[in-house]
Amino acid sequence: MTLESEVRQHIGAIVEGLRAKDLDALRRVYAEDVVSYDVEPPLQHVGIDAKLTNWAKVFTLFEEVDYELRDLTLIVSTDLAVGHGFGRVSGTLRDGTPTKGMWVRATFVLRKRGNDWLIVHDQASVPFDMATGRGVADLEP
Numbered sequence: 001m002t003l004e005s006e007v008r009q010h011i012g013a014i015v016e017g018l019r020a021k022d023l024d025a026l027r028r029v030y031a032e033d034v035v036s037y038d039v040e041p042p043l044q045h046v047g048i049d050a051k052l053t054n055w056a057k058v059f060t061l062f063e064e065v066d067y068e069l070r071d072l073t074l075i076v077s078t079d080l081a082v083g084h085g086f087g088r089v090s091g092t093l094r095d096g097t098p099t100k101g102m103w104v105r106a107t108f109v110l111r112k113r114g115n116d117w118l119i120v121h122d123q124a125s126v127p128f129d130m131a132t133g134r135g136v137a138d139l140e141p
Contacts, residue, residue, distance in 0.1 A: 004074055007081045007110055010117040011072065018067040018089070021059045023052050030119045031111065037123035039104060051122075064092040069106065070141050079112040086141040087124065102126065102137040 001009075010029060017025035027048060036045040038054050045051055058065060072085035090101035109121040126135040 003076045003078065003081070007074055007076050007083065007117055008072070010110065010119075011069065011083065011108060014119075015067050015069060018055070018058075018065050021062075021065055023056060023059075026052060026055055031113070034119055035121050037121075037125070039124045039126060058089060061093060062089075062091045063094050063096070065089065066091045081108075081110040081112075081117065083108040083110075103140055 013025065013029050017023075017029065030048050030051055032048050033046070034048055034051050036051045036054070037043065038045055038051075040054065040057075045054060066089070068088045068090070070086045070088075072083055074081055074083040084105070084107045086103050087106040088101045088103045090099055092098050104124040104126055107121075107123040108119055110117045111120050112118075126137050127139065128135050
């Protein structure tokens with residue numbers, strides 16, 4: 001298995017963990033000291049518990065969760081990997097309403113610690129309209 005395929009497999013574990021609504025599985029993909037720039041305030045979330053709190057919020061909103069990652073591009077060295085693409089959380093809300101969600105720009109930075117790749121930084125963002133200061137959430141890749 002190549003280093004790139006190892007990293008792709010690790011990022012794929014996020015997709016599996018989200019679809020299963022499995023916080024323990026998600027805990028295994030992030031470093032304890034992960035720094036996350038997520039779409040909701042504050043500006044940064046520091047540490048694994050803060051990151052998992054964000055995913056737990058998603059699980060309280062959705063009865064069924066789907067996650068799609070498109071156009072993932074990776075640069076991988078022996079112990080550092082950087083990736084970017086587009087991610088979307090969608091599914092069925094608790095009240096039964098289906099939602100296709102919104103696409104975000106997704107960036108991942110991973111370090112190899114021992115035999116495992118761990119996400120040490122991630123960022124999800126939406127572009128914004130400079131005239132209004134509002135996010136633009138209806139774009140598609």
